Amino acid sequence: MSSTPSETLRFRWLDALLPDVPFDGWTEAAAAVAADRAGLTPGEQALAAPNGISDLIDAFFDRAGQAALEHLSQQDLAGLNTPGRVKAGLLAWLSVLEPDREAVRRAAIRGLLPWGTGPAVQRTWRVADMVWDAAGDTSDDYNRYSKRGLLAAVIPPIVMYWLDAPDGEDLDAYIDRRLKLASGIGRNIGRFAKPLLDALPVTRPNGATKT
Numbered sequence: 454m455s456s457t458p459s460e461t462l463r464f465r466w467l468d469a470l471l472p473d474v475p476f477d478g479w480t481e482a483a484a485a486v487a488a489d490r491a492g493l494t495p496g497e498q499a500l501a502a503p504n505g506i507s508d509l510i511d512a513f514f515d516r517a518g519q520a521a522l523e524h525l526s527q528q529d530l531a532g533l534n535t536p537g538r539v540k541a542g543l544l545a546w547l548s549v550l551e552p553d554r555e556a557v558r559r560a561a562i563r564g565l566l567p568w569g570t571g572p573a574v575q576r577t578w579r580v581a582d583m584v585w586d587a588a589g590d591t592s593d594d595y596n597r598y599s600k601r602g603l604l605a606a607v608i609p610p611i612v613m614y615w616l617d618a619p620d621g622e623d624l625d626a627y628i629d630r631r632l633k634l635a636s637g638i639g640r641n642i643g644r645f646a647k648p649l650l651d652a653l654p655v656t657r658p659n660g661a662t663k664t
Contacts, residue, residue, distance in 0.1 A: 462501035463512045475555035479563050518583040521546040525587045542584035581605040607631040
């Protein structure tokens with residue numbers, strides 16, 4: 454996939470910044486030093502990351518998501534049930550992040566977690582969306598959003614557990630427990646919410662309403 458000029462500059466800046474993040478964190482000061490190291494002019498910096506460090510953190514996690522999708526495309530997931538495919542997606546994502554575990558820790562401190570800032574909520578949602586897409590989910594009704602919302606809610610505790618470097622079996626078991634809990638919550642929500650949502654009028658793209 455070809456990159457836009459802004460993406461090319463953003464990843465060049467990100468690559469210059471990453472070695473310093475474990476020590477200095479995701480800070481504007483560290484980003485400024487990295488921009489000089491990468492040879493980016495002020496105009497190129499504005500094009501690459503108009504929102505500053507937040508855009509660079511987004512690029513870090515978005516690139517990990519793309520790499521996880523590439524890894525998953527090389528795996529045979531057909532024999533797995535849906536929870537197994539979701540877990541495979543999470544494990545692929547964490548595996549990609551493994552070399553930059555301390556950068557993830559710093560991002561979590563700054564606001565990867567959903568109880569942080571608005572951009573943090575969007576980051577966890579994009580991860581959940583990537584995992585469900587890779588799992589083969591094609592739903593386009595309320596189920597699409599409930600699935601991603603429930604998964605986004607369990608990603609932060611999974612990340613925090615993973616940051617403590619558990620062994621593979623412990624991580625697998627922890628993810629299984631979290632996914633089972635999310636699945637149970639989803640079934641209970643669906644039992645009550647679906648009849649209500651089905652009764653609501655649906656506005657089509659052309660403005661027509663279906664009742």
